[in-house]
Every structure is written in structure tokens, then in C-alpha cells.
Amino acid sequence: LKLVVAVIQDKDAVNLLQLMAEEGFRATKLSSTGGFLREGNTTLLIGCEADSVERVLDLIRENCRPRERTVTAQSPPSGMLDSYAPFPLEVSVGGATVFVLDVEKCVQI
Amino acid sequence: LKLVVAVIQDKDAVNLLQLMAEEGFRATKLSSTGGFLREGNTTLLIGCEADSVERVLDLIRENCRPRERTVTAQSPPSGMLDSYAPFPLEVSVGGATVFVLDVEKCVQI
Amino acid sequence: LKLVVAVIQDKDAVNLLQLMAEEGFRATKLSSTGGFLREGNTTLLIGCEADSVERVLDLIRENCRPRERTVTAQSPPSGMLDSYAPFPLEVSVGGATVFVLDVEKCVQI
């Protein structure tokens, strides 16, 4: 068994969860925040058989798309304090960042 | 060391955490949502010694029980759109879904 | 690749995330609750190369410090019900509890 940890954009969560449920995949949704942009996003925990991982990744690829975000950085995201004037910054946020972990034991009560 | 990731029902969380603390087990609680029913539940992260995992699982078994949920599915949980009329659906939600992960390194600061 | 799961105090989160971003480390922040004190804290998920783990741990050590918490336990944290009179309890909360997990596969979409 594997645990798929997928950080996705909020906009794609409802649709992806629906399609996953239709194929019998189970998931738990956690509200999360991006470390860099500090904007809300979604972290999914998906426990599935090892040979289903590729199908889960396909569902994520097909339903989670990258988007451009224009942010006016309030405080500089890096150590640029001295030369900094707030200006709009175009940041591309990917569709998903996915980690596949091995599960030693799974118990359903 | 192992990391036990346990998705449980909100109703059992306070009691389980109290009993775990009494036995010296440490845990962190995350608010989560079920992917299918979209109802709030609880995800616990429990770091413990490998030979304590069975005791932690016993505490979970003894304190987390299945419950029936009657839901009137607003939008059909699967691709049944054409023949769908909203009617009460009886769904049995288990006491806990638990994943045991191996921890390579643990640091307390 | 490794997934670093770090439970830290809320007070240290913003500063640590800023310093990590400056070094190009990526992280996702989850709001969490301590199992024992039931107070809010922060759980970070940090996916990084295996040979960056030590640097990430150093950043956590340098920026997350232990603090004393005085709590008046409302309900006894353990089975002391009969002899219990509410009195202030001094609890030392560590800077961070960190679990390093192995990642089998990482996909960015």
C-alpha cells in the first residue's frame, strides 16, 4: 500500500475528489497554506494499492492545472530589503506537487 | 520509530487523545475533511517507538467506533446524473483508517 | 527525496518559512493542535533532496526555540480525577518535533 500526499490548488480540489470517488479511490482533504505565497491550497492524503498509484497520478495530472498568480509582494520574499520597491510579481503555481510514501501497515476499524 | 497517521471521527478524538496522553503517547491533531462525504473528521499524527505501534492501534480500536451516516446526496457521488433523484443514502463510516509509516530520523529540538 | 514533517510553535512559523524560502526550500503549512495542551501549533511538510535534510534541520534548530507554558489544567491530563484541584502547571514545549520520511516518488505537475 502507498500513501500519496498531493498539494494541489483549491480550485481543482472538488472536481478531483469527485472523479476519484467515482473510481472508488478514497481520500482525506487537509486545508493548507503555501510556504512562499502564503495563500490557501489543499493537501490530499490518498491511501491506495501500489498498482493504483499511476492511475491516481493520471487523475491528478488531468485535473490539476498550473495557474499564473500576480502578487504584489508586501515583504520581499527574499533578502532584498535594501533595494526593494513593491511591484507586481508574476509567479507560476504548478498544478500539483505529489509525494508517494510507502505504507508499512494499514488498518481499517 | 514509526509515524502513525490515523483518520478518525471527530466524536472520538478528545477521548482518544486523553487516553493516549495518559499512557505517555504524543500526538498532533489536524482538522480534515472526508473526500467522499465532505464532512469534517480528524487526522492524528502519532510518532512512536516501533514496539508501541500495536498498543496505539489497540487504543484506537477500543475508542473509535463505526457510525451510520444518513446523507441526502446533493450532487450524486458518482456518474449517475441522468437517473438521479435526491434520496436519503445510508453510509457506514468506519471508526478509523490508519497508515503506519517508517520514520528514518526523528529530531526533538 | 525526503519528506520532513516538522511540528513547530506558531510563533516561529513565519520567520522559519521566510528563511527557508530564501534558501530555495519549498514547504506547505498545516494548522494543527497539540494532543496534550490542545493549543494551536504548526505542522510543516517540506519535500527536499536527501542531502539537504541536514540544512533544513539546522534552519529549524536555529529558528525554533522551546518555551514555557503555564496552563491551569481544566480537566486533569491524566487519570488523577479524585485528588485533583486545579493549579497552574508549568509545561515546557520544545522548539520542534521533526520526522524525516523517505519519498519513493515525487511528481510536479
Ligand SMILES: Nc1ncnc2c1ncn2[C@@H]1O[C@@H]2COP(=O)(O)O[C@H]3[C@@H](O)[C@H](n4cnc5c(N)ncnc54)O[C@@H]3COP(=O)(O)O[C@H]2[C@H]1O
Ligand atoms: N523559494 C522559492 N523561490 C522562488 N519561487 C518559489 C519558492 N518557493 C515557491 N516558489 C514558487 O511559488 C509557487 C507557490 O509556492 P507556495 O510555497 O506558496 O505553494 C507551494 C507549496 O504549498 C507546495 N509545494 C511545492 N513544492 C513543495 C515541496 N518541495 N515541499 C512541500 N510543499 C511544496 O505546492 C505549492 C505550489 O508549488 P509550486 O512549486 O507549483 O509553485 C511555487 C513556485 O513556483
Ligand SMILES: Nc1ncnc2c1ncn2[C@@H]1O[C@@H]2COP(=O)(O)O[C@H]3[C@@H](O)[C@H](n4cnc5c(N)ncnc54)O[C@@H]3COP(=O)(O)O[C@H]2[C@H]1O
Ligand atoms: N484510503 C484512504 N485514503 C485516505 N483517506 C481515507 C481512506 N479511506 C478512508 N479515508 C478517510 O476515512 C474516512 C472514513 O472512511 P470509511 O472508509 O470508514 O467510510 C467511508 C466509506 O464507507 C464511504 N466511501 C468513501 N469513498 C467511497 C467511494 N468512492 N464509494 C463508495 N463509498 C465510499 O464513505 C465513508 C466516508 O468517506 P469519507 O471520504 O467522507 O471519509 C473517509 C476519509 O476521510
Ligand SMILES: Nc1ncnc2c1ncn2[C@@H]1O[C@@H]2COP(=O)(O)O[C@H]3[C@@H](O)[C@H](n4cnc5c(N)ncnc54)O[C@@H]3COP(=O)(O)O[C@H]2[C@H]1O
Ligand atoms: N511523538 C509525537 N508525535 C506527534 N506529535 C508530537 C510528538 N511529540 C510532540 N509532538 C507535537 O509537538 C508538540 C510539542 O511537543 P513537546 O514534546 O515539545 O512538548 C510537549 C511535552 O513537553 C508535554 N507533553 C506532551 N504529552 C505529554 C504527556 N503524555 N505527558 C506529559 N507531558 C506531555 O506537553 C508539551 C506539549 O504537547 P502537545 O501535545 O500539546 O504538542 C506537541 C505535539 O503537537
